[in-house]
Amino acid sequence: MSHLAAWPVFLPLIAGFIILFAKARGLPLQRVLNLLATAGLMILSIQLLIESSSGEHQVYLLGNWQAPFGIILLLDQLSALMLTITSVLAFAALSYAIATDTDKKGAHFHILFQILLFGLNGAFLTGDLFNLFVFFEVLLLASYGLLLHGGGRLRTKAGLHYVVINLLGxxxxxxxxxxxxxxxxxxxxxxxxxxVAVLPAEDRGIVAAAGLLLLLVFGIKAAMFPLYLWMPAAYTHTAAPVAAMFAIMTKVGLYAIIRVHGTIFGETAGAMAHYYTQWILGLGLLTLVLAALGVMAARGLREQVAYLVLASVATLLIGVGLNTPLALSASLYYLIHSTMIAAGMFLLADIIASSRGPFSDRFESGYAMPKAILIGGMFMFGVIAITGMPPLSGFFGKILILNAALEHPWSGTILTLVLLSGFIMIVSMARTGTLLFYQVIPNTESKNKTETKATTRPFKKIPRLAVIGLFITSPLLVLFAQPITTFTESVAKQQFDTQRYIKAVLSQQPVNKETP
Amino acid sequence: MEWLIALVIGVLTSTGVYLTLRARTFPVVLGLTLLAYGVNVFLFAMGRLTIGYPAVIDAAAEAYSDPLPQALVLTAIVIAFGMTAFLIVLSLKVRHELGNDHVDGLHQSNDEPTLQKNKQHKPSHSVSSNSEQGRN
Structure with a gap:
């Protein structure tokens, strides 16, 4: 039993406390500590990813209590993958936050950031349902703080909705x-x-109802129809690095569905095996249609990106709802892609908004922004990736999911809706790009020129680097598609092998101190 | 005793749901609190209702009551308490920043295109005065 598997949970917690005490020494020290802790977490999770690729379930017994009696942490390929995505995303978001001084706008940014990571990592690693609830609350409380970070009227209003719906959840x-x-x-x-495998028939109804209630809860987290209404407002009005970090928050709900429902109501469940999947598939399709309409109707770039995130969640829900190892593998590939690109798009939207000065991210023609070619190029790259056009990873992810959908009885509906919504999104994003970068107010008059200089400010380098760092995952996902899909296939295989999961957890013996 | 507990859970939950659907923040906070109470009693009852049995190991005991739901309820109470405190502070902040305590945040601030203060609020005036009294 290696202690390494528990460190992704403890490291952010300890780092959070240290940063809390470092607060008296001012912001620079907090920044350094937070960067170090996040970088350490990134190295740690990559190490765990390599370790877990053997296909073994690593079970960590907290307090050395044997499995059904104590709480366990469980590291397998799926959780290691989620940990790695989270830490890489966190590093990029943090660099951006520091480079743009977002952390100066309110107290406790760095502490909340680490506690958010604590909650996320805990949720990814725990093997206990009530413990999952506790980690959800930890990450939500940190996210409330981060969402409201910096203040502002619309942000507070969106924050209230977010808090109330999550308390209900x-x-x-x-x-x-x-x-x-x-x-x-x-x-x-x-x-x-x-x-559940040996459940008497008369208890099946109530367990099925509880399972669907749980699906509802995870649906709130994952922003599944009809529970997504909090999501665009919250993501639109919060600070950009926080919104980027929230790109993983919707995926926590998805992860919980894959982990909890996929295991409890997996193939061992007999009559109840996979009874929930048609709900996910149907609601995923509905979410996708509404997300595409949202992308078309958005009034600002950040809102549009929030709806794009919703569309990617919907695509993932469809992949999970198809419920074959092939579909799950495709969904995981798409999950890596969509998390990174969506986070990058949130950061890019912020760069564009502040470069445009008074016009912010509203869809009106403004002055030409400084470095328009570079930022426009990045925008086009991100749009190609996120809408799923070749040659970037969004295209491959969608192809893999659609390929997995071919054998499903609903394949016609799925293919039509996914392709149609993709088309709507491409058209809307093309319109956005044209408006932001081509239809600018020509600054021929000298008065305008000085005004332009005063209102639009060039952006520092590091924020752009953070965006490029996130975007670079897209070509990498394409270049290394073969090893990555091999990996996601083995993750999906491991996840579908419920027997081995149960055996690994229940047979884990406590460490005996008395043996020599 | 079962029917009494079931009734309590039912009444707490239904009043909680009703209040949560109200349009102003104060009833919503109350509603969420009542929901939390309801779920706490529910969790407790899920360990089955027993009278006079110990929850920890005792040589003289004939039977035990389930200790786990008690631990769960304790955790749930603490979390719900913390969250309610946070929500109250947030509601006050919303009231302060939006200038009213509507959950959907009808806002009439200076930098926003002004919404006319029309008759929309009229039906809920009585609610507002109630919640004012409740706060005092």
């Missing part, structure tokens, strides 16, 4: 967990799966 989560515990008598996910 927490209550529903507890109802679902309580019901499952009342019937199954356990909270350990592996043990629950084992108990």
């Amino acid at each position: 927490a209550t529903l989560f507890l109802f679902a967990v309580g019901t499952l515990y009342g019937i199954l008598g356990t909270l350990n996910i592996a043990d629950m799966a084992a108990k």
